Amino acid sequence: MRAWPVFLLALLLLAPAVQAQTEWVQLDDPPPVRQGDGPAPADAVDLYYATNATHFFFRQDLAAMPEVDNYTYVVYMDKPQGGDYEEDYRLVHSQSGSYMEQWNGTDWVYVQDIVVTVDSGNVSLIFEVPVDSIGGIGDSNVGVWFENYQGADSFTGQADRAPKGGRFTIQRRAIPNLPLIVLPAFAGGLVGGILLLRKKFFPL
DSSP states (O other), rough: HHHHHHHHHHHHHHHHHHHHHHOESSSSSSSSOTTTHHHHHHOOEEEEEEESSSSSEEEEEEOOOOTTTTTEEEHHHHHHHTTTSSOOOOEEEEETTTEEEESSSSSSSOOOOOOEEEEETTTEEEEEEGGGGGGSSSSOEEEEEEEEEETOOOOEEEEEEESSSSOOEEEEEGGOOOOHHHHHHHHHHHHHHOOOHHHHOOOO
């Protein structure tokens, strides 16, 4: 029975490596020439998504570093695509913070805070949302689009939208429930646990 704590500890130590190796998939491939559509800090140039067993990640590369004092950055999700409402969730990043809301047919309702990271190397915003918060992963196609607005904590005065109309589609088959990268981590944790137990109970 003592094997389980060691095994779980090994998996926890490997979890950051799993996220770090998450691969980005470009949503606008081939990307349109979009730079110059709006003010540089709100001008989305390239767009990506990534998934692992626990989180969705949405990344928008901008023409200049984001400015939350002057703009509001939003990712809209339609999940399942073609469901009751055209927009089901939105991920927001602005002066007041980063959070997710859900559309109830009349109003946007706060769900939870989320993690949004500024990647200065790619001049990007990366939105991170737990898949459990949006009803699981891999169970339907997902529609997604990006809107950036003039003003802090504002949802009017659109500065840029990508795509210009409609939405990108993330196909259900492209959303793994357990990505292959998790399997090496699982195996590594198992082997590490076995070696530790062997050393403890069967020393040379």
